[in-house]
Amino acid sequence: MLKNLKIGTKINLLLMLVFIISIFISGAALSSVLQQRAQLEVTNKALILIKTMNSVRSYTQNHVNPLLADRLETEPAFIAETVPAFSATEVFENFRKNEEYKNFIYKEATLNPTNLRDKADNFETQIVQQFRRDSKLKELSGYLTLPGDKVFYIARPLAITDQKCLRCHSTPEAAPKSQLATYGSENGFGWKLNEIIAAQIISVPSEEVFDNAQQTWSLIMGILIxxxxxxxxxxxxxxxxxxxxxxxxxxxxxxxxxxxxxxxxxxxxxxxxxxxxxxxxxxxxxxxxxxxxxxxxxxx
Structure with a gap:
């Protein structure tokens, strides 16, 4: 069949074939690069926020808690600001008041929390259990589909590494009176030193980032074509x-x-x-x- 075609037609067919192959290869390579960049962008956002929250936790543990620890026995209500997890969560909730960051989520998901707002759901419980089963596992990440959005999450284990933390979490008898008055004696006890009791989880909306990457791909491919x-x-x-x-x-x-x-x-x-x-x-x-x-x- 090709023998019967004119040279011009053959050349046009060859050029079309080269054109299609070039567009296909270019599109695949560009898509891979843009997807990697989008992934890197959402990962960096999550890591920056985790580092920020860890800074808040560290400041609370080393500066705020020592100043207020003695008042936990005399105050009628528990001073939650002495707890690193509480401070980090409150700071993040303040951060989420910005319209741009309202869909970002931070949680220190705990199996047996003192404050029930930190109670791990089924998915978070699986993450904590996975950290418990594998002590060498330092981080988990992936994607979740939530109503209206797709989010990227990073989770890290939280363990009791300071003996002073057990004051509030070993037994109700050892806990400050203000803690019992505020939260009761049913939750947040029985923790052990070096035991993984929670997972620090940050969720970052990713759908918009990947949509932008797709739009960029479409624009560049249109220009290339x-x-x-x-x-x-x-x-x-x-x-x-x-x-x-x-x-x-x-x-x-x-x-x-x-x-x-x-x-x-x-x-x-x-x-x-x-x-x-x-x-x-x-x-x-x-x-x-x-x-x-x-x-x-x-x-x-």
């Missing part, structure tokens, strides 16, 4: 002007010569391959004329 199309048309035009039309001209002259028109000449003054072909045809025509003259002389 337009550029490739212009290049394809330009190459096709140049091939027609520099190759196809000149070959067709030689073909027409060759047909005239083959029918006995010895006046026809292969006029081609270029020094490229087609010019060489025309010169060869002219020599062949001259040789043919000489041979015809000799043949006529012999016949006479």
């Amino acid at each position: 337009a550029v490739f199309a212009v290049i394809l048309l330009l190459i096709n035009f140049l091939i027609k002007r520099t190759v196809i039309q000149r070959i067709r001209k030689i073909e027409k002259i060759a047909q005239k010569v083959s029918t006995g028109d010895t006046e026809a000449s292969f006029d081609e003054d270029s020094q490229d391959e087609i010019g060489g072909l025309a010169a060869a045809f002219n020599r062949m025509k001259s040789s043919l004329e000489i041979a015809m003259k000799l043949l006529n002389q012999q016949n006479q």
